Amino acid sequence: FISAQLIALYDGDLWLRNAGQANAMASRLRAALVGVDGITFNQPTQANGLVVTLPPGVADRAREHAFFYDWDESRGEVRWMCSFDTTEDDVDTFAAAVRAAAL
Numbered sequence: 001f002i003s004a005q006l007i008a009l010y011d012g013d014l015w016l017r018n019a020g021q022a023n024a025m026a027s028r029l030r031a032a033l034v035g036v037d038g039i040t041f042n043q044p045t046q047a048n049g050l051v052v053t054l055p056p057g058v059a060d061r062a063r064e065h066a067f068f069y070d071w072d073e074s075r076g077e078v079r080w081m082c083s084f085d086t087t088e089d090d091v092d093t094f095a096a097a098v099r100a101a102a103l
Contacts (some may be wrong), residue, residue, distance in 0.1 A: 018084035022048035025082035025091050032095035036102050042077065051079045052103070061101035066094050 009015050030045045038055035045067070054062070054076050060067075071079040 019048070021084050022082045022086060025086040025088070026050055026080075028088065028091045029080065029082065029095055033098060036099055038102055040097070045073065048082045051077060052080060053077045054098075058098070062094075062098045065097035080099045 001002075015029060026048045030050055032053075033039055034041070038058070040053040042051045042053060051071055057077050059070070059076065068081070069079050071077040072075050078102060
């Protein structure tokens with residue numbers, strides 16, 4: 001039964017479309033938040049994840065809108081991940097919440 005799932009994933013490059021969607025949404029999120037005061041992107045966005053340093057309190061306020069992990073709590077660093085089913089609306093809504101939390 002596990003093989004059936006893998007066959008579906010590799011057939012017709014579904015895995016590639018899924019990865020492309022996740023990566024595109026991570027790039028969209030970064031573009032939406034570049035230049036927001038106090039938000040620092042600590043690594044290039046080359047895949048579906050972003051590692052970001054946020055000002056004090058911003059992560060807590062942003063978590064009211066979406067769950068995400070602290071990457072290095074002592075530095076205010078968090079990890080945001082996008083998935084194959086992350087939509088443009090998801091990204092835009094979350095980015096607006098982060099921008100509002102950073103004010």
